Amino acid sequence: MAGFDKVVSSYEEAMAGLKDNMTVIAGGFGLCGIPENLIREIQRKGTKGLTLVSNNCGVDDFGLGILLPNRQIKKIIASYVGENAEFERQMMNGELEVELTPQGTLAEKMRAGGAGIPAFFTATGYGTPVAEGKEEREFDGRHYILEPAIKGDFAIVKAWKADRYGNLVFRKTARNFNPMAATAGKITVVEVEEIVEPGELDPDHIHTPGIYVNRLILGTFEKRIEQRTVRSDSE
Amino acid sequence: MALTREQLAQRVAQELQDGYYVNLGIGIPTLVANYIPEGIEVMLQSENGLLGMGQFPTEAEIDADLINAGKQTVTMAKGASIFDSAQSFAMIRGGHVDLTVLGAFEVDINGNIASYMIPGKLIKGMGGAMDLVAGADNIIVTMTHASKHGVSKLLSNCTLPLTGKGCIKRVLTDLAFIEIKNGKFYLLERAPGVSVAEIISLTEGELVVEGDVPEMQL
Numbered sequence: 001m002a003g004f005d006k007v008v009s010s011y012e013e014a015m016a017g018l019k020d021n022m023t024v025i026a027g028g029f030g031l032c033g034i035p036e037n038l039i040r041e042i043q044r045k046g047t048k049g050l051t052l053v054s055n056n057c058g059v060d061d062f063g064l065g066i067l068l069p070n071r072q073i074k075k076i077i078a079s080y081v082g083e084n085a086e087f088e089r090q091m092m093n094g095e096l097e098v099e100l101t102p103q104g105t106l107a108e109k110m111r112a113g114g115a116g117i118p119a120f121f122t123a124t125g126y127g128t129p130v131a132e133g134k135e136e137r138e139f140d141g142r143h144y145i146l147e148p149a150i151k152g153d154f155a156i157v158k159a160w161k162a163d164r165y166g167n168l169v170f171r172k173t174a175r176n177f178n179p180m181a182a183t184a185g186k187i188t189v190v191e192v193e194e195i196v197e198p199g200e201l202d203p204d205h206i207h208t209p210g211i212y213v214n215r216l217i218l219g220t221f222e223k224r225i226e227q228r229t230v231r232s233d234s235e
Numbered sequence: 236m237a238l239t240r241e242q243l244a245q246r247v248a249q250e251l252q253d254g255y256y257v258n259l260g261i262g263i264p265t266l267v268a269n270y271i272p273e274g275i276e277v278m279l280q281s282e283n284g285l286l287g288m289g290q291f292p293t294e295a296e297i298d299a300d301l302i303n304a305g306k307q308t309v310t311m312a313k314g315a316s317i318f319d320s321a322q323s324f325a326m327i328r329g330g331h332v333d334l335t336v337l338g339a340f341e342v343d344i345n346g347n348i349a350s351y352m353i354p355g356k357l358i359k360g361m362g363g364a365m366d367l368v369a370g371a372d373n374i375i376v377t378m379t380h381a382s383k384h385g386v387s388k389l390l391s392n393c394t395l396p397l398t399g400k401g402c403i404k405r406v407l408t409d410l411a412f413i414e415i416k417n418g419k420f421y422l423l424e425r426a427p428g429v430s431v432a433e434i435i436s437l438t439e440g441e442l443v444v445e446g447d448v449p450e451m452q453l
Contacts, residue, residue, distance in 0.1 A: 172298065172301040173281075173283050173301050174300040229308050
């Protein structure tokens with residue numbers, strides 16, 4: 001690495017410094033746009049006691065779900081979980097702590113964490129279990145609750161294309177939580193399908209500026225589909 | 236006769252207006268997309284980051300990077316846009332979506348909704364539902380009026396953990412179209428062939444019936 005060049009050549013190097021009991025923020029929605037190889041590297045490293053912040057927790061054999069069998073996850077902060085049996089088992093047995101967080105609040109917590117905003121008021125969750133223990137305040141006759149921001153020791157991100165400086169372009173709905181996750185990690189690691197030279201991306205088309213990115217790696221992706229839904233050609 | 240899932244979707248679709256941005260929840264709400272009235276334009280918002288959701292893809296069109304909030308593969312309609320999750324919920328919380336349609340386990344006379352958790356049984360999470368009910372002014376809840384065992388889901392007080400407080404004004408069930416105001420349910424329409432008496436008997440919360448209640452036109 002030299003200057004602004006963020007490219008690393010191995011997954012081991014990409015996730016170097018990840019230690020037990022750290023907080024990791026992951027991009028992705030369902031299995032779409034997840035940093036699948038960075039997750040595999042965490043599995044390989046065997047890091048334990050992790051707090052994971054991600055909209056979902058993958059399925060049994062793909063995505064964050066692969067960190068469950070070896071009990072690598074201590075706590076997950078997510079909006080929707082339970083697409084896998086092992087997750088449910090660990091949650092029901094109290095082996096895994098789950099903090100259910102509304103999807104928009106989760107996105108905003110990451111955004112705020114990366115933007116230097118320590119907390120924000122939102123109407124989402126007022127009067128529900130999500131509001132328990134949180135400060136409430138009224139603005140213009142509406143009720144809001146105070147939600148703290150989230151920062152991670154690491155953020156793991158999947159983008160489509162990058163230049164060597166870490167400027168990122170996402171593709172279609174694989175963008176989802178990735179841009180916010182990228183801003184909220186002390187160390188942000190991004191895996192991409194293509195790396196080009198600086199200057200090759202149109203600055204107007206960059207979704208995430210390279211300032212947020214610490215390490216960049218070129219990967220190959222399975223991109224598993226969770227709900228394959230098709231119409232017939234005749235329709 | 237109680238409405239079928241398809242008929243529920245048909246009735247909701249009558250509430251669509253030209254130029255509406257609409258968020259459709261998972262399940263029955265998704266079916267509404269099949270009944271958009273001819274001659275009007277509606278743009279569907281999917282909270283994972285797509286405005287202008289198209290139909291399901293053909294085998295050849297399938298793209299793992301393009302899904303809806305139900306994680307199904309989809310396509311983009313003409314004029315679609317893509318954005319991140321924070322932007323998506325800025326639209327939702329900021330009140331920019333014209334109509335939200337979502338399901339529920341229970342609603343009550345104070346406009347409370349429970350839709351995401353059955354303690355000890357179903358703990359999958361709220362996804363975007365709490366943001367949707369907190370942010371939208373115009374919401375239609377679609378649900379069955381009562382359980383298979385005849386237990387009402389239109390209550391004086393929700394019994395399950397809430398998704399939102401005081402945010403629901405309209406409910407379409409398989410038996411009735413109901414408005415919530417002033418701490419009461421008001422019967423607006425009944426499903427074809429369903430009597431007012433039957434609806435009353437399956438509504439636990441206070442239900443106001445004014446004059447002749449028309450049958451839904453499907």
